[in-house]
Amino acid sequence: MAAFKNSLRLRAALLSLLIFAAIVGLWQIATQPVAGSGTAAVDPEYAKLVGVAAATGSKSAMPTPADVGATLWKHLLDPFYIRGSNDKGIGIQLAYSLGRVLLGFALAALVAVPLGFLIGMSPLVYRALDPFIQVLKPVSPLAWMPLALYTIKDSAISSIFVIFICSVWPMLINTAFGVAGVRKEWLNVSRTLEVGPFRTAFKVILPAAAPTIMTGMRISVGIAWLVIVAAEMLVGGTGIGYFVWNEWNNLSIANIITAILLIGLVGLVLDQVLAWLAKLVTYPE
Amino acid sequence: MQQQQRPLISVEGLSRRFGDSGQTPVFEDLWFGVDRAEFCCLIGHSGCGKTTILNVLAGLDQPTEGAVIVDNREIDGPSLDRAVIFQGHALLPWLTVMGNIAFAVTSRWPSWDRAKVRDHAAKFIELVGLTGAEGKRPAQLSGGMKQRVGIARALSIQPKMLLMDEPFSALDALTRGMLQDEVLRICAATNQTVFMITHDVDEAILLADRIVLMTNGPGAKIAEIVVNTMPRNERHRNDLHRHPQYYAIRNHLVEFLVNRSRAFDQEIAEHGYDPRRLKLVKPGLAAVNPPAEVVPLTTGRRQ
Ligand SMILES: Nc1ncnc2c1ncn2[C@@H]1O[C@H](COP(=O)(O)OP(=O)(O)OP(=O)(O)O)[C@@H](O)[C@H]1O
Ligand SMILES: [Mg+2]
Numbered sequence: 001m002a003a004f005k006n007s008l009r010l011r012a013a014l015l016s017l018l019i020f021a022a023i024v025g026l027w028q029i030a031t032q033p034v035a036g037s038g039t040a041a042v043d044p045e046y047a048k049l050v051g052v053a054a055a056t057g058s059k060s061a062m063p064t065p066a067d068v069g070a071t072l073w074k075h076l077l078d079p080f081y082i083r084g085s086n087d088k089g090i091g092i093q094l095a096y097s098l099g100r101v102l103l104g105f106a107l108a109a110l111v112a113v114p115l116g117f118l119i120g121m122s123p124l125v126y127r128a129l130d131p132f133i134q135v136l137k138p139v140s141p142l143a144w145m146p147l148a149l150y151t152i153k154d155s156a157i158s159s160i161f162v163i164f165i166c167s168v169w170p171m172l173i174n175t176a177f178g179v180a181g182v183r184k185e186w187l188n189v190s191r192t193l194e195v196g197p198f199r200t201a202f203k204v205i206l207p208a209a210a211p212t213i214m215t216g217m218r219i220s221v222g223i224a225w226l227v228i229v230a231a232e233m234l235v236g237g238t239g240i241g242y243f244v245w246n247e248w249n250n251l252s253i254a255n256i257i258t259a260i261l262l263i264g265l266v267g268l269v270l271d272q273v274l275a276w277l278a279k280l281v282t283y284p285e
Numbered sequence: 286m287q288q289q290q291r292p293l294i295s296v297e298g299l300s301r302r303f304g305d306s307g308q309t310p311v312f313e314d315l316w317f318g319v320d321r322a323e324f325c326c327l328i329g330h331s332g333c334g335k336t337t338i339l340n341v342l343a344g345l346d347q348p349t350e351g352a353v354i355v356d357n358r359e360i361d362g363p364s365l366d367r368a369v370i371f372q373g374h375a376l377l378p379w380l381t382v383m384g385n386i387a388f389a390v391t392s393r394w395p396s397w398d399r400a401k402v403r404d405h406a407a408k409f410i411e412l413v414g415l416t417g418a419e420g421k422r423p424a425q426l427s428g429g430m431k432q433r434v435g436i437a438r439a440l441s442i443q444p445k446m447l448l449m450d451e452p453f454s455a456l457d458a459l460t461r462g463m464l465q466d467e468v469l470r471i472c473a474a475t476n477q478t479v480f481m482i483t484h485d486v487d488e489a490i491l492l493a494d495r496i497v498l499m500t501n502g503p504g505a506k507i508a509e510i511v512v513n514t515m516p517r518n519e520r521h522r523n524d525l526h527r528h529p530q531y532y533a534i535r536n537h538l539v540e541f542l543v544n545r546s547r548a549f550d551q552e553i554a555e556h557g558y559d560p561r562r563l564k565l566v567k568p569g570l571a572a573v574n575p576p577a578e579v580v581p582l583t584t585g586r587r588q
Contacts, residue, residue: 194364
């Protein structure tokens with residue numbers, strides 16, 4: 001059985017490698033410089049945008065896998081340099097984004113977990129707040145951006161606010177759901193032992209609802225990491241989203257692809273950390 | 286102040302109705318008591334309201350009418366003096382065996398330090414024979430082991446009385462027998478007052494000093510109270526059926542569960558009924574002289 005499982009894992013890894021090779025191969029073929037096709041009619045707008053050389057095809061603006069590899073390597077060798085406000089290492093940019101996400105996420109958790117507790121424990125509060133949650137939850141977090149910029153007047157704090165607002169809903173809803181779903185018999189145990197409300201909240205309700213709360217946090221972090229790129233594209237200044245936008249203006253597709261890869265990897269790590277935390281608090285019934 | 290001799294637990298005119306006032310109550314106008322150091326069993330069919338009564342006694346549920354007086358004071362909520370062993374074992378699944386019992390112990394004695402709590406908890410884990418399983422989570426335990434943890438948790442707070450809701454009904458016969466013996470031994474040793482729900486006739490005869498018979502709901506009543514005239518020291522699980530009084534008591538209980546519990550209104554019409562002055566019956570004594578006629582053995586439950 002174990003051997004079979006191992007072989008399955010091995011075969012899956014081989015297949016992944018094969019798919020990777022195929023993608024890189026196709027990519028390589030598609031970006032081969034095409035010799036002697038420089039006279040095709042080119043939309044002048046497009047030419048202006050991507051540069052004449054690229055538009056006429058003598059050298060594609062689309063980098064080859066090797067180009068991207070070289071760029072990635074260059075970034076990894078020196079991720080934390082700072083050369084002026086518009087030229088910072090990709091590691092620095094990722095750190096900015098990560099910092100905003102974690103700050104916004106932490107603030108959201110500070111609000112969502114206690115409020116979710118209240119909603120989960122009191123049917124009155126639940127009914128009173130439900131319409132607000134239902135209306136605000138589906139709003140794209142970026143729609144808040146102008147409002148945030150206008151009221152806060154600080155682009156860095158505004159993007160943190162946007163992260164806050166997008167990560168608050170899943171945590172709020174999951175906490176309320178988890179707290180409301182705590183088994184009556186566990187609460188009765190606590191009542192027959194004359195346990196006070198605070199000890200009951202921390203020793204019974206919180207551990208009972210913890211797996212559901214952690215699921216909400218995992219969803220929230222995922223959404224926050226999606227949103228931060230867009231938010232930073234809007235407000236500019238620093239961060240991986242700004243980096244991507246800046247490289248688009250520089251027309252450095254290799255840098256953009258590198259950033260995409262790194263955004264994916266950081267997102268993966270965030271998700272795995274939350275999954276690991278969730279596993280710590282789950283209990284078998 | 287009513288200084289007349291009240292039992293430790295005194296149930297006075299208890300009714301409980303769910304829903305609006307048009308509905309028939311689950312049970313109505315119950316009057317009975319449990320004396321200090323007595324083992325009292327409540328027997329009745331599924332759904333007649335036994336758990337509801339226990340919840341009221343525990344202070345987890347409020348009666349629609351009437352009151353429960355414990356130690357001459359009306360109860361107004363749960364208390365550490367009344368430990369509950371729940372129908373489902375109700376262990377906290379994220380805590381270990383030790384953690385579950387320690388939770389109860391710290392609730393009882395908040396000022397105790399960790400070591401003292403653990404020592405105390407360990408004593409009760411040993412009492413129910415679970416030494417070695419302290420670090421296990423409930424999910425890793427068998428049904429019988431979980432029930433033992435529930436018992437240890439209830440006993441560890443050294444309550445004045447134990448309220449048990451069918452603590453053994455989910456167990457196989459062998460485990461059930463072992464646990465019954467243990468509970469009997471522990472209760473005798475600590476002089477516990479016990480109120481226990483069951484629908485197992487033999488369990489009631491083995492454990493109880495008095496057996497409260499409840500009719501079928503809705504509108505359930507207490508029909509009568511059967512005194513178990515078999516002395517505690519003559520009740521042994523393995524030769525219970527050899528005791529001269531056994532079949533008489535058993536037949537009386539089975540007869541009640543099979544026939545009388547659902548036709549009790551008819552009985553009231555014929556013989557009258559005062560819920561405040563329940564009949565105390567001693568079928569065992571009647572059997573000692575004239576030989577008991579043996580009713581064919583049926584189980585306590587309706588088929
Ligand atoms: N919270 C509630 N709301 C409405 N009805 C209830 C509630 N709790 C219990 N009942 C009703 O009260 C009746 C008695 O329930 P209870 O759980 O006390 O029965 P029981 O005698 O303990 O049965 P069993 O032997 O199966 O455990 C049932 O008909 C049940 O439907
Ligand atoms: Mg019940």
